[in-house]
Structures are given as C-alpha cells and as structure tokens.
Amino acid sequence: MDLERSVGIVETKTATLGDLRLDNGSVLSPTVIAYETYGTLSPEKDNAILICHALSGDAHAAGYLSSSDKRPGWWDDYVGPGKSFDTNQFFIISSNVIGGCKGSSGPMSINPVSGKPYGSSFPFVSIKDMVEAQKLLIDSFGIQKLFCVAGGSMGGMQALQWSISYPDFLTNCIILASSPEHSAMQIAFNEVGRQAILSDPNWNNGLYEDNASPRKGLALARMVGHITYLSDDKMREKFGRNPPRGNLLNSDFAVGSYLIYQGESFVDRFDANSYIYVTKALDHFSLGKGQELTKALSPAQCRFLIISYSSDWLYPPAQSREIVKSLEAADKRVFYVELNTKEGHDSFLLPNSKQEDVINGFLKMPVDE
Numbered sequence: 001m002d003l004e005r006s007v008g009i010v011e012t013k014t015a016t017l018g019d020l021r022l023d024n025g026s027v028l029s030p031t032v033i034a035y036e037t038y039g040t041l042s043p044e045k046d047n048a049i050l051i052c053h054a055l056s057g058d059a060h061a062a063g064y065l066s067s068s069d070k071r072p073g074w075w076d077d078y079v080g081p082g083k084s085f086d087t088n089q090f091f092i093i094s095s096n097v098i099g100g101c102k103g104s105s106g107p108m109s110i111n112p113v114s115g116k117p118y119g120s121s122f123p124f125v126s127i128k129d130m131v132e133a134q135k136l137l138i139d140s141f142g143i144q145k146l147f148c149v150a151g152g153s154m155g156g157m158q159a160l161q162w163s164i165s166y167p168d169f170l171t172n173c174i175i176l177a178s179s180p181e182h183s184a185m186q187i188a189f190n191e192v193g194r195q196a197i198l199s200d201p202n203w204n205n206g207l208y209e210d211n212a213s214p215r216k217g218l219a220l221a222r223m224v225g226h227i228t229y230l231s232d233d234k235m236r237e238k239f240g241r242n243p244p245r246g247n248l249l250n251s252d253f254a255v256g257s258y259l260i261y262q263g264e265s266f267v268d269r270f271d272a273n274s275y276i277y278v279t280k281a282l283d284h285f286s287l288g289k290g291q292e293l294t295k296a297l298s299p300a301q302c303r304f305l306i307i308s309y310s311s312d313w314l315y316p317p318a319q320s321r322e323i324v325k326s327l328e329a330a331d332k333r334v335f336y337v338e339l340n341t342k343e344g345h346d347s348f349l350l351p352n353s354k355q356e357d358v359i360n361g362f363l364k365m366p367v368d369e
Contacts (some may be wrong), residue, residue, distance in 0.1 A: 006072065007038040007080050007087055010063035014103055017136040021262065029112075033137045034059045037096040038079060039087035045143050049085055050134060051075065051094040052151030052158040054349075055225070055278055061094035071316045077351045085361040090147065097158075098133045099125040099277040105133075107206070107273035120206025122275055126339055127154075127285040135169075145169055148363065152176035153315065154278070159286050160323070161298040164287075171367055173300075176307045176348040179319040180293050180326070181286035184236035186314065189228055190279040193221030197272045197300025206273050218272040219263030226262045231311040231344030295328040300327070304334040305362040307355065307360035309347040335362060339364035 012034055019029040036059045041048060046127025054076065064072055070192050070196040073094075075294045078084040082175050085092055099122070107122040116124035138146065141251070149170050163173045200217030235255060244250070244257035252259045259277035287296040302328055316339050326332040337358050341347040346354070 003359045004032065004075065005080050007063035007084050008061070008068065010036050010038065010065065010073075012036050015137055015140055017133075017140060019104075019346065020098075020133055020136065021127070022123055022129045022132075024124050028098065028105055028123065028133075030105075031098065031105070031133055032105045032109065033095050033098070033133055035093060035137060036062075036073075037092055037094075038062055039252040039280055041091040042142075043267055045141070046145065046147065047089065047137070048091045048093060048141070048179060049148040049150065050138065050144050050145050050146055050162075051079065051085070051092060052134075052153070052154075053094065053097070054153035054155050054189070055282065056222075057096075057155070058100070058265070059094050059096040059104075059273075060102075060349050062092070074349065078356065078359065082355050083149070084363070086217065086363075090363075093138070093141075095134055097125075097130040097154075097278065099274060099281060101271035101274035102155045105204035106271070107277060107336035109269050119208070122273070122277065125277060125281055126166060127157050127281050128162050130281065131158055131165050133160075134158070135166060140271070143311075145171065148174060149173035150176075150359075151178075153178055153196045153345065154282055157282070160287070160297075161285075162304055163304070164297060167299045167301045171234065172303045172305070172363065173302045174307070174362065175304045175320070175323065177312055177315045177345055178323075179315050181288065181295075181321075182283050186324055187283045189224060189314075189315060190283055194276050194279060195221035196224070197276060200272075206276075208272075213267075214272045215267040218267045218270065219260075220276060221263075221267040221272075222270075223259040223263040223277055226259060228314040229345045231342055232309065233342045234344055237342075249369060289322060290326075291329075294329040297323075297326050297332065300330070300332055301358050302333075302365065305358070306334060306336045307348065307358065309337045309341045309343075309345070310338060311341050311343060314345040314349060350354055 017031045020031040028203045060073040061075045062073040086119040111118045149159045151159045156175040196219035200214030202214045237257035242254040308317035
C-alpha cells in the first residue's frame with residue numbers, strides 16, 4: 001500500500017434518502033445511495049466536487065478500504081492531497097449510480113413488497129435519474145452549489161446532464177472521453193453484451209439466485225466491452241500474436257487468455273441485471289446532434305472542460321468536439337483538449353501528467369476568466 005499523497009483508509013457509506021420519481025413514472029422508495037467523501041467541506045460549503053463514475057465503477061474512487069487493501073480506488077491517481085482533485089482544497093464526493101450493484105438502489109436491492117431482490121423487476125433508470133439521485137445526496141450535505149461535477153465515459157454523460165438539469169447548481173463541469181449520445185456502433189456493442197447475458201441458461205428472466213447467476217453470459221459481455229476500452233496499438237504492444245502462458249485449453253493467444261481472465265474476474269464484482277440496466281441507460285441517453293444539441297445545452301451556465309483522447313475509438317474525439325461546437329454555438333464558456341494517447345478509451349483512468357496539468361489549470365483558473 002502506497003499512502004504517499006493518498007487520502008488513506010476510507011469508508012464506503014450509504015445514505016437512505018427520500019422518494020425519487022423516475023423518468024418512466026415509477027417511484028423509487030426509498031432511494032439508497034452508496035458514497036465516499038475525501039477532504040473537508042468548507043464552512044461556506046462552497047468547495048464540493050462530485051465525481052461521477054463510468055459503467056462498471058463505484059463509489060470507491062480513491063484511497064484504500066482497509067490496511068490490507070492492495071488496490072486503491074479507481075481514480076486514485078487524480079484524487080488526493082496535491083493531486084488534480086486536491087483534497088487539501090476540495091471536498092470530494094463520489095457516489096455509486098442507482099441501477100448499479102455497489103450499494104446504491106438497484107436490481108440487487110430488496111423489494112420492500114416481496115422481501116426478495118428486485119432482479120429484472122427493478123424499474124428502468126436513465127442517466128437523468130442517476131443525476132436526480134445524486135442531487136438528493138448532495139442536498140443531504142446542505143450544499144447549495146457544487147464547485148464542479150466531473151466524470152469520464154458514462155460519468156461524463158452524468159456531468160453533462162448535471163449542467164442542464166441544475167444549471168444554477170454548479171460552477172464547473174469536466175467531461176472526459178464522453179458523448180452527447182451513443183452512435184449505432186456503440187449501441188451495437190452493448191446489445192451484444194446484453195444478448196450474451198440473456199442467452200445464458202441461468203438467466204431465468206432476470207430472477208436468478210446468487211448461486212445460479214448468468215456468470216458465463218456476464219463474462220462474455222465484459223469480454224466484448226473490454227475490447228472497446230483498449231486501442232489496437234495498445235493490444236498489439238501488450239499481446240501481439242503471442243501464445244498464452246500455460247496450456248492452450250482456453251485460448252490459442254495471449255490476448256484471448258487476457259480477455260477470459262477479465263470476464264471471469266468481472267462476474268465476482270458485478271451483477272448481470274445491473275449490467276443490462278446501466279448499458280441501457282447509456283444507450284438511451286441522447287441530447288441530440290447539431291442544433292438539437294445546442295438547444296439542449298442552452299440552459300447550462302457553468303464553465304466546461306472537455307477532454308478527448310486520440311486513441312479512443314469507442315468515444316472518439318469527434319463526439320467530444322460535437323459537445324464543444326454546440327456549447328460554443330450556445331455561447332457557453334468551454335475549453336477543449338485532445339490528448340495524444342495510445343491506451344484507448346481507458347486513457348482517462350490512467351496516469352497522465354498532461355491530463356493532471358489540464359485539470360489542475362482548469363480548476364485553479366478564476367471562474368470569471
């Protein structure tokens with residue numbers, strides 16, 4: 001464990017909040033949100049930053065959950081004392097989305113009517129619903145305005161939604177490797193993953209038990225998804241056409257063995273129903289294109305930082321530039337950076353000194369500039 005510039009040992013907490021009326025008319029009652037906080041909320045409560053996670057992320061963005069924990073939170077390189085999201089200056093909040101499976105209300109939650117897990121009877125949730133649930137959490141702290149909302153990939157969609165759902169509530173918005181809506185190709189990859197789960201013999205219409213869940217289908221879904229997170233150059237550099245270590249029972253190539261490992265390890269930390277719910281929320285999120293997008297973003301009042309990555313073919317830079325163009329057309333304050341990387345979509349999660357500098361500079365820049 002490396003505690004240098006770390007927030008140290010942290011605890012994931014849960015907040016039981018009020019009723020939440022979802023986009024589809026259903027009411028989530030109660031609304032439970034898992035979250036972590038780092039740093040100290042100022043007496044004026046004006047230094048809070050909300051971190052939004054990507055598809056398979058959770059509330060554990062930084063630090064360690066115990067003294068024996070070997071891996072820190074998913075964005076530990078950027079959250080902590082002296083880091084981009086400096087906990088010496090800011091109060092950082094990271095929460096798990098509703099519909100997920102890491103402590104917030106979702107398919108694994110107990111239905112108060114039946115006394116059993118909701119499973120596939122859990123109501124559909126949208127990106128907007130995720131933001132509404134986050135707003136309940138932020139309100140519980142007595143915070144009147146967020147200094148910033150930041151997130152990558154699906155987290156970027158949440159941040160973008162924040163800027164128009166609550167335009168008076170945030171000063172800054174940081175969006176990394178994201179999009180105003182999914183393309184047909186992006187929907188297609190998610191659909192293949194969902195079909196892998198639905199085709200698993202243990203699917204049982206989403207009403208499966210823990211000891212008989214659609215593990216194989218979920219593993220295959222993760223394998224497909226993981227391919228899209230990397231770049232061709234990175235996969236070539238890391239695996240080439242090399243054979244796997246050990247025997248050839250599972251794959252003839254190292255990259256196949258790697259994907260099998262990723263799939264099998266994923267099923268131990270994620271739920272198949274949640275995978276379906278969250279990917280559907282991603283696919284249904286749409287702020288439009290061109291003039292439609294400009295109109296959708298017109299309520300925003302905050303300052304924006306948009307970051308894209310040259311090697312990201314899942315959320316290519318062109319989609320980030322769509323957001324930038326529409327924000328400029330709507331006369332919003334926006335800064336755009338395309339970073340030259342070779343890691344693909346995962347670039348926003350990985351250490352990058354240029355990314356650190358860009359985020360640092362943006363957050364330290366006087367708001368009126």
